[in-house]
Amino acid sequence: MRKEVVLLPGDGVGQEIMKGARTVLETVASEYDHEFVFHEHAIGGDAIDRYGVPLPDDTVKACEAADAVLLGAVGGPKWDDMPADKRPEKGLLGIRKRLGLFANLRPVQGFGPLVHASPLKTELVDGCDILIVRELTGGLYFGEPSGRSEDGQSVVDTLSYTREEIERIVEKGFEAAQMRSGHLTSVDKANVLESSRMWREVVNEKAADYPDVTVEHQLVDSAAMKLITNPKHFDVIVTENLFGDILSDEASVLTGSLGMLPSASVRTDGVGLYEPVHGSAPDIAGQGIVNPLGMILSTAMMLKYSFGMEKEAEEIERAVSQTLADGYHTRDLDVEGGKVVDTEGIIGKVIDHLSTESISNSICSS
Ligand code: NAD
Ligand code: IPM
Ligand code: MN
Numbered sequence: 001m002r003k004e005v006v007l008l009p010g011d012g013v014g015q016e017i018m019k020g021a022r023t024v025l026e027t028v029a030s031e032y033d034h035e036f037v038f039h040e041h042a043i044g045g046d047a048i049d050r051y052g053v054p055l056p057d058d059t060v061k062a063c064e065a066a067d068a069v070l071l072g073a074v075g076g077p078k079w080d081d082m083p084a085d086k087r088p089e090k091g092l093l094g095i096r097k098r099l100g101l102f103a104n105l106r107p108v109q110g111f112g113p114l115v116h117a118s119p120l121k122t123e124l125v126d127g128c129d130i131l132i133v134r135e136l137t138g139g140l141y142f143g144e145p146s147g148r149s150e151d152g153q154s155v156v157d158t159l160s161y162t163r164e165e166i167e168r169i170v171e172k173g174f175e176a177a178q179m180r181s182g183h184l185t186s187v188d189k190a191n192v193l194e195s196s197r198m199w200r201e202v203v204n205e206k207a208a209d210y211p212d213v214t215v216e217h218q219l220v221d222s223a224a225m226k227l228i229t230n231p232k233h234f235d236v237i238v239t240e241n242l243f244g245d246i247l248s249d250e251a252s253v254l255t256g257s258l259g260m261l262p263s264a265s266v267r268t269d270g271v272g273l274y275e276p277v278h279g280s281a282p283d284i285a286g287q288g289i290v291n292p293l294g295m296i297l298s299t300a301m302m303l304k305y306s307f308g309m310e311k312e313a314e315e316i317e318r319a320v321s322q323t324l325a326d327g328y329h330t331r332d333l334d335v336e337g338g339k340v341v342d343t344e345g346i347i348g349k350v351i352d353h354l355s356t357e358s359i360s361n362s363i364c365s366s
Helices: 014-032 044-051 057-065 088-098 112-117 163-179 194-207 220-229 241-255 293-305 310-325 343-354 356-365
Strands: 002-010 035-040 068-073 103-109 129-135 143-148 155-158 183-188 214-219 236-239 264-266 272-274
Touching: 002 014, 002 044, 002 057, 002 088, 014 035, 014 068, 014 293, 014 310, 014 343, 044 088, 057 088, 068 088, 068 293, 103 163, 103 241, 112 310, 129 163, 129 241, 163 183, 163 194, 163 236, 183 194, 183 220, 183 241, 194 214, 214 220, 220 241, 236 241, 264 293, 272 293, 293 310, 293 343, 310 343
Parallel strands: 002 035, 002 068, 068 272, 129 236, 183 214, 183 236
Antiparallel strands: 103 129, 103 264, 143 155, 264 272
16 A cells, blocks of 8 residues: 655654654555655744744645644744744644544553553553543634733633534544443533533433443543542543543553553544654653654554554554563663663664564464
């Protein structure tokens, strides 16, 4: 298969992790006789520096024409004092909105060799497998009005949703639960927010269409607590934009590092965007030590969801898993007796496990 992939490395560690994604995809292409054509474009602070805006039109056009988009990360202290419209993060929010990517799927799946890397008790995290379905193009991130009054003495951000926006993400949550173990937790703040009360209403209405899914509602504050005291309680979590943002970083603690989490931003059909959950990690950028596995696992999600390449995606996941089983990891993971390698080192180990020989061994042994 020939696929056109837009690469948006962005800022900070974005360039370093994108190199890993690209190398992995090139290896998959040669092993499976595919052709991935890469088109690199600017976004975020990098685009501000080069073109004066965080999301150049060329970048949007390229993404719209692509089969899929991979994004590294945006943002950093250099641009933190820019006006709201000229911040790197506006580029990311803009591309999500322009592509209509209303559903952000964030799997939180622990790898066996990393159970001790979590600061949480092993019996809590061992075998935990959660999917956070985060609404991505509405809520506080996009509501109007938003800004500062002329005298600079008051500010406003607006949390708004239409019923239709809630319906389509809730449906995604139910569909995901149906394909997994059939349990959906809807997270809201219905004791305070009108938007959450409508959210709850929609979930209850939709539940009738999915009789095989058990549904529960959980307030976001106690959900945050339960996520790290009893994570195995959860299967699929569906929630609004900001709650999903916060809960997914929290949930990454279950896996040992924020650097492990991949994500897929999708709409009902059409182009998808794949990116790790973490940010540009300015504190470690340029040192060659960033964990690229969240980015690499995002390429696996791209192969599966955008290209229907299930087998190839599984091979990437297997290669990551075997690399960790061999004891290799980057320094963000605290594994007793493990072997700390740098970014290039871990990418190299994953590639070794993707090579022809290891793939044929895995086929023979399966
Ligand atoms: P962050 O996710 O960049 O980093 C939080 C902490 O986790 C840091 O200590 C960092 O070193 C560490 N970390 C994150 N990813 C890692 C990885 N792959 N390997 C090893 N360590 C890793 O969050 P932050 O520091 O709050 O934000 C920094 C910048 O990133 C901000 O400008 C923010 O807006 C931006 N951001 C961008 C995205 C995105 O582009 N999708 C996501 C989150 C934050
Ligand atoms: C994420 C990030 C973004 C978000 C920021 C950088 C706009 O935190 O992708 O999780 O809040 O969506
Ligand atoms: Mn976030």
